[in-house]
Amino acid sequence: MTTNNKQKRGVISVIGLGVVGLTTAVGFALKGHRVIGIDIDPAKVISINEGISPIYERGLSQAMKEVKIVATLDFEQVLKSDISFLCGGTPGQADGSLDLRFVQGPVGQLAQVLKSKDSYHLVVVRSTVVPGTTEAVIAPNFPDTERIGLCVNPEFLREGTAIEDFLNPSRIVIGERDDKSGDVLCQLYAGFNTHTLRTNLKTAEMIKYASNSYLATRISFINEIGNICKGLGINVYDVASGMGYDERIGHDYLRAGVGFGGFCLPKDVAALAAKAKELGYESRLLQDVLAINEEQPRKMIALLKKHVPDLKGKVIGVLGLAFKPDTDDVRKSKAIDVIEELLKEQAQVKAHDPQAMKNFAKLFPDIEYVTAEQALDSDAVLILTAWDKYNRLDYRGKIVIDGRRVMRAEEATVYEGIGWGRNGYTYTCESSDVMAKLVPVLK
Numbered sequence: 001m002t003t004n005n006k007q008k009r010g011v012i013s014v015i016g017l018g019v020v021g022l023t024t025a026v027g028f029a030l031k032g033h034r035v036i037g038i039d040i041d042p043a044k045v046i047s048i049n050e051g052i053s054p055i056y057e058r059g060l061s062q063a064m065k066e067v068k069i070v071a072t073l074d075f076e077q078v079l080k081s082d083i084s085f086l087c088g089g090t091p092g093q094a095d096g097s098l099d100l101r102f103v104q105g106p107v108g109q110l111a112q113v114l115k116s117k118d119s120y121h122l123v124v125v126r127s128t129v130v131p132g133t134t135e136a137v138i139a140p141n142f143p144d145t146e147r148i149g150l151c152v153n154p155e156f157l158r159e160g161t162a163i164e165d166f167l168n169p170s171r172i173v174i175g176e177r178d179d180k181s182g183d184v185l186c187q188l189y190a191g192f193n194t195h196t197l198r199t200n201l202k203t204a205e206m207i208k209y210a211s212n213s214y215l216a217t218r219i220s221f222i223n224e225i226g227n228i229c230k231g232l233g234i235n236v237y238d239v240a241s242g243m244g245y246d247e248r249i250g251h252d253y254l255r256a257g258v259g260f261g262g263f264c265l266p267k268d269v270a271a272l273a274a275k276a277k278e279l280g281y282e283s284r285l286l287q288d289v290l291a292i293n294e295e296q297p298r299k300m301i302a303l304l305k306k307h308v309p310d311l312k313g314k315v316i317g318v319l320g321l322a323f324k325p326d327t328d329d330v331r332k333s334k335a336i337d338v339i340e341e342l343l344k345e346q347a348q349v350k351a352h353d354p355q356a357m358k359n360f361a362k363l364f365p366d367i368e369y370v371t372a373e374q375a376l377d378s379d380a381v382l383i384l385t386a387w388d389k390y391n392r393l394d395y396r397g398k399i400v401i402d403g404r405r406v407m408r409a410e411e412a413t414v415y416e417g418i419g420w421g422r423n424g425y426t427y428t429c430e431s432s433d434v435m436a437k438l439v440p441v442l443k
C-alpha cells in the first residue's frame, strides 16, 4: 500500500525533550515540518519557547534560532499532530534492565488522548528499548491498527554532534507493525539522502543495541590491547593507527583511554546483557566489555600512585569532567569513578571542565572547581576528557597521567598514558617535511 505522495507536510509531535527529543524536534523543523514539543519540565518548555536550548549541544542553539518549535506541557496538543515520536529516556537499573517509567507514562497518556482522534495517527518509538519491548509493552496500548500506526525508529545521535548526525544519518532504520505504519514514516524521511532499512519492530530495536554494543566492544578491545601494550612499552595509538588502514577495521572507536561513559553505551551494553540473561544466554563478551571498562579508572589511579605513592592530603588536578568533549553531560562520566577513588585515598581534588563543572558539582559539591591553569598547580594532574583547550596548556614541570591522549601533555616532566607512553607519534612515509612527521596519523 503506498501513501499519497501529495500528502500535506504534516505536524509532528515529539514527546520528551532531552538531547534526543530536542534534536529530533529541531531537526524535523529544519526540514520544514511544523513541530510541537511536549515535556513535563516547565523550565525546559519556557527555555525552548524563548528559542534557548536548555542543554549544551553544539549547533543546537544556532539551529533553534532558524526554526520555531512550540513547546508545551499540555499533552492534548498531540491532537494537532499526525505523527508522535516517543523520546523519553530509559535509565538503566542496577541489574542492567531498563526503567521504562519515562516511556510507559507518555504511552499511557498518548493512548488516552488518541481515543478522541478519528484520523490516522502514527506512534513512533525513538526511545532506546531492548528488543521485544515495543511489541510486548507498547503495542498493546494501541490495539486499533486501522487508526493507529506503530513504528520503531532508533536514533544514532552522538552527543556533541547530534544535529549533524540527525541531518546526515548513516541510515534510517524503520521497524514497522504493518505496511501502512512503515509507509507513513518512510514518507516523512523522504527528504533524507541515505539508506532506509524497513524491518519489523524488534529487529529495529536490536539494530540499535547491536550497533552500540559493537562500538563499546571496539573501545574495550583497544583498551585491552592498550593494557598489554603498556607492559611492553608499545604505544597503543601507534598500533591502532596501523590497524585502521585495513578497511575492514577502520580508525574510528579505537582511541584507548580511561573508557567509555555517557548515558548510552554503558547502559545499552548492560541492558542487552541483562536481556540475554533473561533468555538464558550468558553473554560473556558483553560482560567482559563492561568489566574492562569498569577497570580502566582504577588503572589511572594505579599509574598515579606509581609516581605519588601516598595520595593522602596530596592535591590532584583533574582536567575534564564531561563524559566526552563538546558536551556538559556528566552521566556515567569516567571522571566520577576516578574522583571517587581519589576521595577514597583522601586526596584533595581540584577539578576543571570547560562546560560540565555545574553539572558535576551536583554530584560532588565538596571538591574544588578551578580554572585549567589552577588545576595544573597540583602535585599531579589527571586528564579525563580530551577537550581541545587541554592541548594548549603548559605541562612543563608537571606529573601528568593521561586518560585521553592529549599530545601537548607529553612535555610534562613525568608523563604516563593509560595505554601508551610519551612518544606517541606515528607518521606515514610519504610525509616529507618534519612537521608532517610529527602530526599523529590517528587523531
Ligand code: UDX
Pocket: 155, 156, 157, 158, 159, 160, 212, 215, 219, 252, 253, 254, 255, 256, 257, 258, 259, 260, 261, 262, 263, 264, 265, 323, 324
Ligand atoms: C553513543 C553512540 O556513538 C551513538 O551512536 C548512540 O546513538 C548514543 O551513544 P555518545 O554516547 O554520545 O554516542 O558518545 P560517543 O561519541 O559514542 O562516546 C561514548 C564514550 O566512548 C565517550 O565516553 C568517549 O570518550 C568514549 N570513546 C569513544 C572512547 O573512549 N574511545 C573511542 O574511540 C570513542
